[in-house]
Amino acid sequence: xxxxxxxEFRNPELxxxxxxxxxxxxxxxxxxxxxxxxxxxxxxxxxLRSLLPEQVVHLSGPGCPVCVTHESEVNAFIDLAERDxxxxxxxxxLMRVPxxxxxxxxxxxxxxxxxxxxxxxxxxxxxxxxxPGKTVVFLGVGFETTAPTVAGTLLMAREQGLKxxxxxxxxxxxxxxxxxxxxxxxxxxxxxxxxxxxxxxxxVEPYKVVAExxxxxxAVTGFEPADILGALVFLAEHWKSGQPAAxxxxxxxxxxxxxxxxxxxxxxVFETTDALWRGLGMIPxxxxxLRSEFEPFDAKKxxxxxxxxxxxxxxCRCGDVLKGKLRPDQCPLFKKACTPASPVGPCMVSTExxxxxxFKYSMD
Amino acid sequence: MCLAVPAEIxxxxxxxxxxxxxxxxxxxxxxxxxxxxxxxxxxxVIIHAGFAIRKLDPLEAQESLQILRxxxxxxxxxxxxxxx
Ligand code: SF4
Numbered sequence: 001x002x003x004x005x006x007x008e009f010r011n012p013e014l015x016x017x018x019x020x021x022x023x024x025x026x027x028x029x030x031x032x033x034x035x036x037x038x039x040x041x042x043x044x045x046x047x048l049r050s051l052l053p054e055q056v057v058h059l060s061g062p063g064c065p066v067c068v069t070h071e072s073e074v075n076a077f078i079d080l081a082e083r084d085x086x087x088x089x090x091x092x093x094l095m096r097v098p099x100x101x102x103x104x105x106x107x108x109x110x111x112x113x114x115x116x117x118x119x120x121x122x123x124x125x126x127x128x129x130x131x132p133g134k135t136v137v138f139l140g141v142g143f144e145t146t147a148p149t150v151a152g153t154l155l156m157a158r159e160q161g162l163k164x165x166x167x168x169x170x171x172x173x174x175x176x177x178x179x180x181x182x183x184x185x186x187x188x189x190x191x192x193x194x195x196x197x198x199x200x201x202x203x204v205e206p207y208k209v210v211a212e213x214x215x216x217x218x219a220v221t222g223f224e225p226a227d228i229l230g231a232l233v234f235l236a237e238h239w240k241s242g243q244p245a246a247x248x249x250x251x252x253x254x255x256x257x258x259x260x261x262x263x264x265x266x267x268x269v270f271e272t273t274d275a276l277w278r279g280l281g282m283i284p285x286x287x288x289x290l291r292s293e294f295e296p297f298d299a300k301k302x303x304x305x306x307x308x309x310x311x312x313x314x315x316c317r318c319g320d321v322l323k324g325k326l327r328p329d330q331c332p333l334f335k336k337a338c339t340p341a342s343p344v345g346p347c348m349v350s351t352e353x354x355x356x357x358x359f360k361y362s363m364d
Numbered sequence: 365m366c367l368a369v370p371a372e373i374x375x376x377x378x379x380x381x382x383x384x385x386x387x388x389x390x391x392x393x394x395x396x397x398x399x400x401x402x403x404x405x406x407x408x409v410i411i412h413a414g415f416a417i418r419k420l421d422p423l424e425a426q427e428s429l430q431i432l433r434x435x436x437x438x439x440x441x442x443x444x445x446x447x448x
Contacts, residue, residue: 003370003408005422008429017436024439091413120414122395142413149415152397200410200418230432252425253370253410253418261400262417 009224018229023053025236031057031188032235033324035174036195037064037352042223044361056232059324060354062177062280063195065142066093067322067346067353070276072310073170074099077139080168080303081105081113087131089124090139092117097346100310121153128157128165137299140169140288145197147171147288148262151269154290154297168299169289172275174198175206176286180277182214187323191235192218193228196250201266203258204248211244222250269294276309278346279319316345321354328358335359370408370420381416383409 008014034040040060043049049058062068074097081088088105095106095117109115114134118124121138128136140150150167157165174195181187194207199220207218217238221231231249238245248256266288275287290298299305312319315333320326328334328347338344340356347355371383371392381394381403394416396403401419403409409416 003372005425005429006370009425014429014432014436017439018432021435021439122414145412145417148398148417149395149413152395152415155397197410197412197417226429226432230428230435233435249428252421252428255418259398259400259417262398265398 006224009222009226011226015225015229018226018233019051021233022056022229022236025233025240026053026055029055029057030190030236030239031059031324032191032193032232033059033061033189034193034195035061035063035178036193036198037067037350038197038223039193039195039228040064040352040354040357042225043228044357046225046228048225048228049361052232056236059189060321060357061181061189061192061324062277062322063143063174064347064350064352064354065146065172066097066350067318068172068177068277068280069094069097069141069170069346070278070309071098071100071313072276072307073141074104075101075310076168076305076307077105078103078108078113080137080299080305081108081115082111083303085135086303087114087116087127087134087136088139089116089118089127089136091141092119093350093352094139094141096343096349098313098343098349100313102313121150122156125153125157125160125162125165128162129160132164135164135166135302137166137168140167140171143172143174143195143198144201144266145195147270148201148259148266151265154269154294155265157297158294163296166297166299166302167290168305169270169287170275171270171288172277173272173286173288175202175209176283177277177280178207178210179213180280180283180286181323182210182216184323186325189216189324190239191216193231193235194218194220196220196222196253199248199250199254199258201259201262203254204246204256205258207246211246215244217244217246219247219249220254222253276307279312279322282309313345316347318345318347318355321347328355329362331355371411373403373405373407373409376403376405381409383411383416
């Protein structure tokens with residue numbers, strides 16, 4: 001097989017046809033939200049955003065892992081990094097995210113803290129093996145896609161008997177955040193594009209609640225223009241007919257039932273717990289912590305970390321942006337005090353953040 | 365964090381696949397630990413944070429394309445053609 005087949009999902013004629021269909025369907029404001037940083041980037045980068053009918057409003061939800069990492073959690077990362085006996089291993093996009101004290105891992109690193117950027121959690125294992133005199137703490141952020149990879153890495157660590165490897169888990173779960181969003185009376189969303197890769201793990205079942213309880217349709221889809229347009233046509237059709245549904249329009253990568261093995265690995269290592277989301281606050285059972293069986297690998301236990309809820313960054317409206325209540329360019333700091341070179345909030349830090357995407361692709 | 369494009373498996377060693385990304389020669393390693401299906405050389409996989417999470421199913425890709433094309437054809441037949 002060649003990937004030529006996938007090029008067809010970018011076929012201009014196909015996309016134009018889908019776009020025409022969408023135009024014919026939407027006769028009043030239609031607000032859709034994507035819940036995946038990769039969709040945010042895909043919609044901007046492909047130029048799709050400027051081609052959508054005027055009445056179609058694109059909102060970026062809490063789908064960028066770095067953006068929803070709470071200030072207090074970032075504080076905990078930095079506190080750990082500043083210990084002499086610790087090397088912190090982190091995904092690169094977490095480096096510049098500010099905590100509530102305005103500090104970031106990057107700044108801590110510049111001040112001498114041992115912070116290593118890794119591409120994958122197993123790289124952190126290698127770091128632990130190479131530094132037996134230190135404790136290597138992997139910063140676990142990300143959703144259901146990342147959590148199984150971190151869980152798998154912990155199983156490897158246990159097998160290898162690596163005692164100086166720990167995980168600080170701030171993993172978060174997408175479905176509880178959707179429910180929290182929908183129960184917020186100020187939120188107006190007509191339909192959801194669901195994340196492609198999170199769904200590869202959890203399947204479609206967890207999204208049915210959005211249709212059944214809140215009457216909104218959702219579609220799991222891929223990242224090519226025809227994927228996104230096809231999903232929008234589906235969503236607009238169901239929105240118009242008043243028949244909410246949850247569809248899997250990405251079957252080349254997502255099976256309806258998800259990936260049971262990845263879920264089993266995740267469940268073996270983690271259990272659900274309440275979690276703090278930046279902008280959304282505390283959401284019950286929306287996070288993952290290590291099961292007691294894995295306590296020797298739990299950085300929270302090993303360093304007695306207490307996560308105290310710290311106040312939001314002054315002036316930053318990331319929370320409202322993540323809930324679709326505010327467009328990034330409506331934030332008073334946007335492009336003024338807050339730019340990608342000198343970000344105030346996480347939505348401007350991560351390349352997947354909607355403020356950063358707005359900044360990069362806005363034409364004015 | 366996510367690689368949106370599938371990568372082709374060129375080698376498998378001890379449960380770790382070496383995968384080619386795009387047309388070039390750059391490769392990434394991906395553990396097969398959480399994959400719940402058989403994968404072999406020549407298969408395309410979706411990789412996330414160093415782990416393969418799903419094999420790409422080309423038949424499903426073809427079917428989705430077919431559905432999208434039919435949707436467009438049906439719309440054209442119904443006379444939808446808007447200038448924008
Ligand atoms: S523009 Fe900056 S300050 Fe405003 S919401 Fe976005 S990240 Fe926060």
